[in-house]
Amino acid sequence: MRKELAEGVHLNISTIKKFKTISIRIQFKSKIESDQITSKALLANMLSTNSQHYPTQTDFRGALSSLYGAQFSVDVEKAGNVHLLTLEMDIVDDQFLVEKNIFEKAMLFLKNVLFYPNASDCTFHGETFEREVVNLKDEYASLYEDKQEYAGVEASKLYFDTLEQKIPAWGRSEDLEKITPKSLYKVYEQMLSSDQITITILGDIDENRVTEVLKSFDFKDRSLIGNQIFYKDKIFNGVKRKTEYQEIAQSKLNLVFDASIYYHEDLYYAGQVFNGLFGGFSHSKLFTVVREEHGLAYDIVSGIDSYNGILYVQSGIDHTQYETVEKMILKQLKRIQEGDFSKEIIEQSKSLLKSALFQSEDYADSIIERQISFELIDQPLLSLEEWKDKINAVTKSEIIEIAKTIKLKAVFLLSGGLR
């Protein structure tokens, strides 16, 4: 069921009986602004630490524990030109418990946390603010220790042209220093009053229970941000390259390509099949040629960011082999562009894509993610059967066509070799 609670505030209820949980999501959506990214990340941490009703973490986490270990988090993400902040809560369906009304209690918790943050006089609580700033700083610093993630972030920075796309969803250190408890509160207020909102409830739950409890959530009308989610204004001035040296045993080679693969646009399904046979699956060209035939990598995989129209390849290699590996990756792309791939590999990729699609139906998170994705592109939800048909219909020439739109734009090497 889909319902409009106020202008720009939507409620989706999916009654699904097979899970032992009820999933609740409240998502705030705005156009991405470079100077808000870090604030939103910090705000997410503040909202998941404490609140007026639960002033310490012990109170806060105690309330969640007493709701039978309810999982609560606040996440930020970027999707193309859109910025999302989501309150997520998963609770046990109380038909499996002696205690009842867990859903109502969980919604009360969410209301308290969202509408009564730990703030007074339009200023966030000082000590909590200080602690969470330090925490976020530590997180930025610790990115250095996760080499895979680090290389991915550096490759994105190299690839993107605009600041709002270069900055990762969790923000960056130099912006953190400019935020104050007061400025952060303004960001919070603006989010609450102006951001578009989607509320999703999924599980074996009666719709009346949901609408009844949401009556006390006071969301005002807000304007719609329009449908310009895809990042398409791209500049190409040749391949950008960067190498960084660190004391590491395994080097990381990341390639980022322009690709006209956008969520549910015409060639999207061909793009999915292309990615599957190029580097997405273990029968793919990259996995079988680079890893299995030549033993040049343990890890090699390609993926699509279909809000930004990007294809990326990441690999873990020996630093002496980076030129060989890059050439080998590009050669596999060229082979596909020239139609040098079998009917068999197309069929394998299609069958795994369909399998993954239907398997996703067994995860509450994936169902919600699919619903939200269609909300984001402002199109009606495609049924799994329709989606399957679209994958089946992909032809070899469409795969070649989409492969030809793919153009290398950035190469980042994190090298364990000597400078």
Added chain:
Amino acid sequence: MDKFVYKELKETVYRKELKNGLTVILLPKKEYRTTYALFSTDYGSIDQLFIQEGEKNSSQFPPGVAHFLEHKLFETENGDVFDDFSRFGASANAFTGITKTAYLFSCTENVRENLDILLNFVQTPYFTEESVDREKEIIGQEIQMYEDQPEWIGMMGLLNNLYPNHPIQTDIAGTVDSIKNITADDLYKNHHAFYHPSNMQLVVAGNIDVYRTIKWIEANQAAKSFEAINKIQRIFPTDSEQIIVPFKSFKMDVVKSKVYMGIKGSRHTLRGQEALVYSLKMEFILKMLFGETSRTYLDLYNQQIIDDSFNYEHTIERQVDYLSISGDTTDPVEFTEIFKQLLLTAVHNPDFNEAHFELVKKRIIGQELQSLNSLDYIANQFADLTGTKETVFDIIYLIEQIELQEIVQLASQYLLEQRLSVFHILPDLDAEKSK
């Protein structure tokens, strides 16, 4: 076929031991689209020295042999198994642990074909020296990847301290040097010893018809011949909870120091329900002392002694029983002192009270119920619970039975200084300078 009905949880489990000794567990979930299968053997990285029945002498194999074998089974005489699975729409994977190796797939169609592929590739070893040598390069890359992960170095460092004379302190994948010596013959010998059906278990969960599925599995197994059930005698060094290295540190290119603390237990011979209840009790101890509802957590978080990286867990497996606490910290010495005190005075901790116990119990029950959405969680729990009638669906009942007094008692027996060990990872300031 035995049938176990869990009415309150709306679940039913079927179990059968086949003639060749293979244990099959079936868990139908008709509303699910996915079928998930997990084929596992009671054999892991620590099983490096053993005597086969009928032989006089023991054979010693290099560290990493179980993991190497897992990799190599995916290559058959007819090519790569991933290709076969892809053709039938299954995504496949495998993992090697310290006492288990498991092979799995998930799919939404062609369950019979995929079950056949799974059973056949795991039960039909095919190795050549040439392909074994090529695999050494791939696994070498994998090992190097781990070497760059501080949390992995930390856990291995702690295990080295807690088990200085035991093969658990060798890396699961081995080292670049140790795997150099692995031969095709080593792989055949280990396969022969540990991949007999009587040492294995197959769990199939999800969208299945129980009676057809067991028929398919039986038909597959009946078409193969196996030797009579053979007994393997695994050999391990004599160990006790007192044999530990109390402290070591290691420098690497990290931004913040990391502390790994562990306490070694002595109950690694527990099996089945006893082991399960024991590990649940340890979970209570850790959550009550250091969990996010404890006063300790809040104080230490606010004082910036711990941060979001703080973690704790207890592990019990064949040969292994230890708890670990880890976290990033600006002052590793202070972190260590504080947690040492907390562990050694645990029974007097104000958080060990009835109200907190009930709160933690609610949390543990709720999290267990939430996990039951996941087919892979359920199947993996069965793989961990071999040799017992209890299933994953008994866990909630077992949690409900636990009492505070038992927790306190266990804490007083377990949390002892002579069993405690510490491993520090410290920033390498020389590496810092050269940047």
